[in-house]
Amino acid sequence: MNQPAFKRVLLKLSGESLMGDLAYGADPQRISALAREVAVVHGQGVELAVVIGAGNIYRGMAGTAAGMDRATADYMGMLATLLNALALQDAFEREAIHTRVQSAITISEVAEPYIRRRAMRHLEKGRVVIFAAGTGNPFFTTDTAAALRASEIHAQAILMAKNGVEGVYSADPAVDHGAEFIPQISHMDAIQRRLGVMDATALTLCMENALPIYVFNMDDERNISRIISGERVGTLVTS
Secondary structure, eight states: OOOOSOSEEEEEEOGGGGTTTOSSSOOHHHHHHHHHHHHHHHHTTOEEEEEEOOTTTOOHHHHHHTTOOHHHHHHHHHHHHHHHHHHHHHHHHHTTOOEEEEESSOOTTTSEEOOHHHHHHHHHTTOEEEEESTTSSTTOOHHHHHHHHHHHTTOSEEEEEESSOSSEESSOTTTOTTOOEESEEEHHHHHHTTOOSSOHHHHHHHHHTTOOEEEEETTSTTHHHHHHTTOOOSEEEEO
Protein backbone atom coordinates (compact mmCIF):
# COMPACT_ATOMS: atom_id res chain seq x y z
CA MET A 1 0.00 0.00 0.00
CA ASN A 2 1.20 3.52 -0.79
CA GLN A 3 2.43 5.98 1.81
CA PRO A 4 -0.61 7.64 3.42
CA ALA A 5 -1.56 10.98 1.90
CA PHE A 6 -3.08 12.11 5.20
CA LYS A 7 -1.98 12.08 8.81
CA ARG A 8 -5.39 12.71 10.39
CA VAL A 9 -8.84 12.34 8.84
CA LEU A 10 -12.46 12.18 9.94
CA LEU A 11 -14.71 9.47 8.51
CA LYS A 12 -18.39 10.39 8.30
CA LEU A 13 -20.65 7.33 8.21
CA SER A 14 -24.40 7.39 7.79
CA GLY A 15 -26.48 5.05 9.89
CA GLU A 16 -27.69 3.44 6.66
CA SER A 17 -24.11 2.38 5.87
CA LEU A 18 -24.36 -0.13 8.73
CA MET A 19 -27.56 -1.75 7.46
CA GLY A 20 -26.17 -3.95 4.72
CA ASP A 21 -29.13 -5.75 3.17
CA LEU A 22 -31.33 -5.24 6.22
CA ALA A 23 -34.43 -3.06 6.13
CA TYR A 24 -33.36 -1.41 9.35
CA GLY A 25 -30.91 -1.91 12.22
CA ALA A 26 -27.24 -2.87 11.97
CA ASP A 27 -25.78 -5.77 9.99
CA PRO A 28 -22.94 -7.43 11.99
CA GLN A 29 -21.20 -8.59 8.80
CA ARG A 30 -21.22 -5.08 7.32
CA ILE A 31 -19.86 -3.61 10.55
CA SER A 32 -17.14 -6.27 10.70
CA ALA A 33 -16.10 -5.54 7.11
CA LEU A 34 -15.88 -1.84 7.93
CA ALA A 35 -13.82 -2.60 11.04
CA ARG A 36 -11.35 -4.66 9.02
CA GLU A 37 -10.86 -1.80 6.59
CA VAL A 38 -10.40 0.68 9.43
CA ALA A 39 -7.77 -1.68 10.85
CA VAL A 40 -5.86 -1.52 7.55
CA VAL A 41 -5.89 2.29 7.57
CA HIS A 42 -5.07 2.45 11.27
CA GLY A 43 -2.15 0.10 10.71
CA GLN A 44 -0.61 2.68 8.38
CA GLY A 45 -0.37 5.13 11.25
CA VAL A 46 -3.28 7.31 10.13
CA GLU A 47 -5.09 9.07 12.98
CA LEU A 48 -8.79 8.38 12.47
CA ALA A 49 -11.91 9.91 14.00
CA VAL A 50 -15.45 8.81 13.14
CA VAL A 51 -18.83 10.55 13.22
CA ILE A 52 -21.79 8.21 12.87
CA GLY A 53 -25.39 8.97 11.99
CA ALA A 54 -28.51 7.09 13.02
CA GLY A 55 -30.66 6.80 9.93
CA ASN A 56 -30.77 3.02 10.38
CA ILE A 57 -32.50 3.46 13.75
CA TYR A 58 -34.28 6.77 13.92
CA ARG A 59 -34.50 10.06 12.03
CA GLY A 60 -35.44 13.30 13.74
CA MET A 61 -37.36 14.52 10.71
CA ALA A 62 -39.47 11.38 10.63
CA GLY A 63 -40.57 12.12 14.18
CA THR A 64 -41.36 15.70 13.22
CA ALA A 65 -43.47 14.53 10.30
CA ALA A 66 -45.47 12.40 12.71
CA GLY A 67 -46.20 15.46 14.84
CA MET A 68 -43.42 15.14 17.40
CA ASP A 69 -41.64 18.26 18.62
CA ARG A 70 -38.50 18.69 16.48
CA ALA A 71 -36.13 19.19 19.41
CA THR A 72 -37.42 16.05 21.15
CA ALA A 73 -37.09 14.05 17.95
CA ASP A 74 -33.54 15.27 17.42
CA TYR A 75 -32.52 14.30 20.95
CA MET A 76 -33.87 10.81 20.28
CA GLY A 77 -31.75 10.74 17.13
CA MET A 78 -28.67 11.70 19.17
CA LEU A 79 -29.24 8.75 21.48
CA ALA A 80 -29.60 6.49 18.45
CA THR A 81 -26.15 7.58 17.20
CA LEU A 82 -24.74 6.41 20.51
CA LEU A 83 -26.10 2.90 19.89
CA ASN A 84 -24.29 2.83 16.54
CA ALA A 85 -21.12 4.22 18.10
CA LEU A 86 -21.03 1.43 20.68
CA ALA A 87 -21.55 -1.18 17.95
CA LEU A 88 -18.63 0.29 16.00
CA GLN A 89 -16.45 0.42 19.11
CA ASP A 90 -17.04 -3.26 19.77
CA ALA A 91 -16.21 -4.19 16.17
CA PHE A 92 -13.07 -2.04 16.13
CA GLU A 93 -11.79 -3.50 19.37
CA ARG A 94 -12.30 -7.03 18.03
CA GLU A 95 -9.80 -5.95 15.36
CA ALA A 96 -7.39 -4.92 18.14
CA ILE A 97 -7.97 -1.19 17.56
CA HIS A 98 -8.04 0.84 20.76
CA THR A 99 -11.19 2.92 20.53
CA ARG A 100 -12.86 5.65 22.56
CA VAL A 101 -16.43 6.89 22.24
CA GLN A 102 -17.00 10.53 23.11
CA SER A 103 -20.56 11.78 23.44
CA ALA A 104 -21.78 15.35 23.05
CA ILE A 105 -24.47 14.62 25.63
CA THR A 106 -23.54 13.27 29.05
CA ILE A 107 -23.90 9.52 29.41
CA SER A 108 -20.86 8.70 31.50
CA GLU A 109 -21.62 5.02 32.07
CA VAL A 110 -20.86 4.10 28.45
CA ALA A 111 -19.00 7.03 26.86
CA GLU A 112 -16.60 9.82 27.69
CA PRO A 113 -17.88 13.39 27.48
CA TYR A 114 -16.63 15.22 24.42
CA ILE A 115 -13.50 17.16 25.37
CA ARG A 116 -11.52 18.48 22.42
CA ARG A 117 -8.05 18.21 23.94
CA ARG A 118 -8.74 14.70 25.25
CA ALA A 119 -9.95 13.63 21.81
CA MET A 120 -6.79 14.96 20.19
CA ARG A 121 -4.65 13.21 22.79
CA HIS A 122 -6.42 9.91 22.05
CA LEU A 123 -5.66 10.36 18.36
CA GLU A 124 -2.01 11.14 19.07
CA LYS A 125 -1.79 7.91 21.07
CA GLY A 126 -3.10 5.90 18.13
CA ARG A 127 -6.67 5.43 19.32
CA VAL A 128 -9.69 5.74 17.05
CA VAL A 129 -12.20 8.24 18.43
CA ILE A 130 -15.91 7.89 17.65
CA PHE A 131 -17.92 11.07 18.16
CA ALA A 132 -21.52 10.31 19.12
CA ALA A 133 -24.66 12.40 19.72
CA GLY A 134 -23.95 14.90 16.97
CA THR A 135 -23.19 18.38 18.26
CA GLY A 136 -25.33 17.82 21.34
CA ASN A 137 -27.85 20.35 20.06
CA PRO A 138 -31.16 19.89 18.23
CA PHE A 139 -31.61 21.35 14.74
CA PHE A 140 -28.05 20.37 13.75
CA THR A 141 -27.33 17.28 11.66
CA THR A 142 -24.54 14.76 12.06
CA ASP A 143 -23.08 16.28 8.86
CA THR A 144 -22.63 19.51 10.77
CA ALA A 145 -21.16 17.53 13.67
CA ALA A 146 -18.64 15.99 11.27
CA ALA A 147 -17.63 19.40 9.89
CA LEU A 148 -17.37 20.85 13.40
CA ARG A 149 -15.35 17.99 14.91
CA ALA A 150 -13.05 17.76 11.88
CA SER A 151 -12.31 21.47 12.21
CA GLU A 152 -11.77 21.22 15.96
CA ILE A 153 -9.30 18.34 15.80
CA HIS A 154 -7.48 19.78 12.77
CA ALA A 155 -8.32 16.88 10.46
CA GLN A 156 -6.85 17.21 6.98
CA ALA A 157 -9.97 15.92 5.24
CA ILE A 158 -13.46 14.52 5.74
CA LEU A 159 -14.19 11.15 4.14
CA MET A 160 -17.92 11.26 3.43
CA ALA A 161 -19.34 7.77 2.88
CA LYS A 162 -22.43 7.46 0.68
CA ASN A 163 -24.65 4.47 0.00
CA GLY A 164 -25.03 3.16 -3.54
CA VAL A 165 -23.58 6.19 -5.35
CA GLU A 166 -20.01 6.82 -6.46
CA GLY A 167 -19.90 10.45 -5.35
CA VAL A 168 -21.68 13.71 -6.18
CA TYR A 169 -24.06 13.96 -9.14
CA SER A 170 -25.82 16.85 -10.84
CA ALA A 171 -29.12 15.40 -9.58
CA ASP A 172 -30.30 12.42 -7.57
CA PRO A 173 -29.28 9.43 -9.74
CA ALA A 174 -32.01 7.31 -8.18
CA VAL A 175 -34.61 9.72 -9.58
CA ASP A 176 -32.91 11.26 -12.62
CA HIS A 177 -31.19 8.62 -14.74
CA GLY A 178 -29.55 11.39 -16.76
CA ALA A 179 -27.72 12.75 -13.71
CA GLU A 180 -24.05 13.41 -14.42
CA PHE A 181 -21.21 12.40 -12.14
CA ILE A 182 -19.12 15.33 -10.87
CA PRO A 183 -15.48 14.38 -10.14
CA GLN A 184 -14.59 17.71 -8.47
CA ILE A 185 -16.53 20.75 -7.28
CA SER A 186 -16.03 23.69 -4.96
CA HIS A 187 -17.84 24.06 -1.65
CA MET A 188 -19.59 27.20 -2.92
CA ASP A 189 -20.81 25.54 -6.12
CA ALA A 190 -22.15 22.59 -4.13
CA ILE A 191 -24.05 24.99 -1.86
CA GLN A 192 -25.43 27.10 -4.70
CA ARG A 193 -26.49 24.08 -6.73
CA ARG A 194 -28.00 22.34 -3.67
CA LEU A 195 -26.34 19.06 -4.58
CA GLY A 196 -26.92 17.37 -1.24
CA VAL A 197 -23.30 16.61 -0.43
CA MET A 198 -23.94 17.83 3.13
CA ASP A 199 -26.41 20.28 4.56
CA ALA A 200 -25.63 23.95 3.90
CA THR A 201 -24.42 24.61 7.45
CA ALA A 202 -21.86 21.80 7.27
CA LEU A 203 -20.66 22.78 3.79
CA THR A 204 -20.25 26.40 4.82
CA LEU A 205 -18.19 25.37 7.85
CA CYS A 206 -15.95 23.22 5.66
CA MET A 207 -15.56 26.06 3.17
CA GLU A 208 -14.63 28.58 5.86
CA ASN A 209 -11.97 26.20 7.19
CA ALA A 210 -10.70 25.11 3.74
CA LEU A 211 -11.53 21.52 4.66
CA PRO A 212 -11.71 19.14 1.67
CA ILE A 213 -14.44 16.51 1.50
CA TYR A 214 -14.00 13.19 -0.30
CA VAL A 215 -17.41 11.77 -1.20
CA PHE A 216 -17.27 8.07 -2.04
CA ASN A 217 -19.28 4.87 -2.28
CA MET A 218 -19.33 2.92 0.97
CA ASP A 219 -20.51 -0.25 -0.78
CA ASP A 220 -16.80 -0.99 -1.29
CA GLU A 221 -15.07 -0.48 2.06
CA ARG A 222 -11.67 -0.56 0.32
CA ASN A 223 -12.38 2.92 -1.01
CA ILE A 224 -11.31 4.26 2.39
CA SER A 225 -7.80 2.85 1.93
CA ARG A 226 -7.66 4.09 -1.64
CA ILE A 227 -8.41 7.67 -0.62
CA ILE A 228 -5.95 7.50 2.28
CA SER A 229 -3.30 6.29 -0.19
CA GLY A 230 -3.87 9.33 -2.41
CA GLU A 231 -6.02 7.76 -5.14
CA ARG A 232 -8.82 9.82 -6.64
CA VAL A 233 -12.00 8.01 -5.66
CA GLY A 234 -15.47 9.50 -5.92
CA THR A 235 -15.86 13.29 -5.79
CA LEU A 236 -13.53 15.85 -4.24
CA VAL A 237 -15.23 18.92 -2.78
CA THR A 238 -12.59 21.57 -2.25
CA SER A 239 -12.06 25.32 -2.07
